[in-house]
Amino acid sequence: MALASRARALLPGARSWGAVLARVTAQRAMSHRVVVETDAAAGVAVMKFRNPPVNSLSLEMVTELVINLEKLENDKTVRGLIFTSESPGVFSSGLNLLDMYGRNPAHYAEYWKAVQELWLRLYQCPMVTVATINGACPAGGCLISMTCDYRVMADNPKYTIGLNETQLGIVAPFWFKDTLVNTIGYRASEISLQLGLLYPPAEALRVGIVDKVVPEDQVHSAALAVMAQWLAIPDHARQLTKAMLRKPTVDNLVRQRDADIQQFVSFISRDSIQKGLQMYLQMLKQKKA
Numbered sequence: 001m002a003l004a005s006r007a008r009a010l011l012p013g014a015r016s017w018g019a020v021l022a023r024v025t026a027q028r029a030m031s032h033r034v035v036v037e038t039d040a041a042a043g044v045a046v047m048k049f050r051n052p053p054v055n056s057l058s059l060e061m062v063t064e065l066v067i068n069l070e071k072l073e074n075d076k077t078v079r080g081l082i083f084t085s086e087s088p089g090v091f092s093s094g095l096n097l098l099d100m101y102g103r104n105p106a107h108y109a110e111y112w113k114a115v116q117e118l119w120l121r122l123y124q125c126p127m128v129t130v131a132t133i134n135g136a137c138p139a140g141g142c143l144i145s146m147t148c149d150y151r152v153m154a155d156n157p158k159y160t161i162g163l164n165e166t167q168l169g170i171v172a173p174f175w176f177k178d179t180l181v182n183t184i185g186y187r188a189s190e191i192s193l194q195l196g197l198l199y200p201p202a203e204a205l206r207v208g209i210v211d212k213v214v215p216e217d218q219v220h221s222a223a224l225a226v227m228a229q230w231l232a233i234p235d236h237a238r239q240l241t242k243a244m245l246r247k248p249t250v251d252n253l254v255r256q257r258d259a260d261i262q263q264f265v266s267f268i269s270r271d272s273i274q275k276g277l278q279m280y281l282q283m284l285k286q287k288k289a
């Protein structure tokens with residue numbers, strides 16, 4: 001299903017895209033997994049993840065993120081965007097395992113298309129984007145952070161960040177890998193991705209997967225200070241530079257989106273992969289107990 005149709009499906013009765021957005025805005029207080037607060041004078045919006053218990057990137061959450069991103073991109077008063085979790089402790093637990101386990105191929109395809117759409121939008125976002133990592137940040141959470149122009153992490157040893165897919169018995173697709181390589185370099189990615197490493201703050205800073213580590217109570221002020229520095233650069237020059245740097249990575253996915261969806265569906269549908277995900281979900285439950 002196309003994103004617009006999915007958005008309308010989430011908001012039945014809305015006849016046009018504009019109506020969808022209007023209703024998203026109007027209903028924000030009711031449901032919503034994403035909360036946007038805009039400081040018009042500063043030209044900065046803060047997008048807070050609110051999808052309890054662990055901000056997993058469910059199909060609904062991914063759809064809401066895309067809708068809100070598009071809306072902000074169309075608002076010319078907003079030049080900078082900060083991502084954070086409304087509840088410190090978990091930034092995002094990554095892709096929603098329940099969208100990748102026990103569902104049918106059509107669902108897997110729809111989910112993956114939405115995840116691709118989110119990455120494409122974030123990676124090419126014309127605004128200055130800063131991730132304020134105030135909690136655990138594995139896999140898809142790490143991917144979102146890495147699409148940002150800058151990452152500030154709270155100095156709490158309980159928080160870790162990285163692409164841990166191999167630890168779940170799954171494989172990060174090439175565009176996750178490309179994003180990691182662009183962030184920390186090739187050799188560090190070889191180690192990081194194969195071992196599925198999750199780095200606590202000091203190590204995350206050392207390997208370069210985050211740019212700054214600050215005491216937890218200063219994480220938002222630090223993000224605002226970084227934002228002010230980046231906003232001092234003229235938008236057109238910064239945007240063209242960002243687009244130039246990221247275009248080859250973006251084009252690589254755009255060229256093979258459908259093939260990537262097919263590969264995801266066939267990989268995730270394998271009995272062995274489903275079994276592995278089932279065991280991982282059980283492990284999470286046992287850990288909790």
Ligand SMILES: CCCCC/C=C\C/C=C\CCC/C=C/C(=O)SCCNC(=O)CCNC(=O)[C@H](O)C(C)(C)COP(=O)(O)OP(=O)(O)OC[C@H]1O[C@@H](n2cnc3c(N)ncnc32)[C@H](O)[C@@H]1OP(=O)(O)O
Pocket residue numbers: 053054056057090092093094095096097098136138139140141164165168170171172173263264267268281284285287288
């Ligand atoms: C041949 C070549 C093939 C090429 C490749 C082709 C295709 C690619 C194929 C696949 C690619 C997939 C890429 C996947 C990316 C991902 O993001 S996968 C998700 C990875 N995430 C994780 O591993 C994190 C797991 N979670 C945790 O470690 C912890 O939950 C925590 C985030 C540290 C928070 O801990 P805590 O606060 O203690 O919360 P709990 O562990 O108790 O969890 C609470 C409930 O939330 C459920 N949950 C946790 N994470 C997820 C999740 N990601 N999705 C869905 N649900 C999640 C957890 O089970 C608990 O549920 P219950 O309350 O027990 O029901």
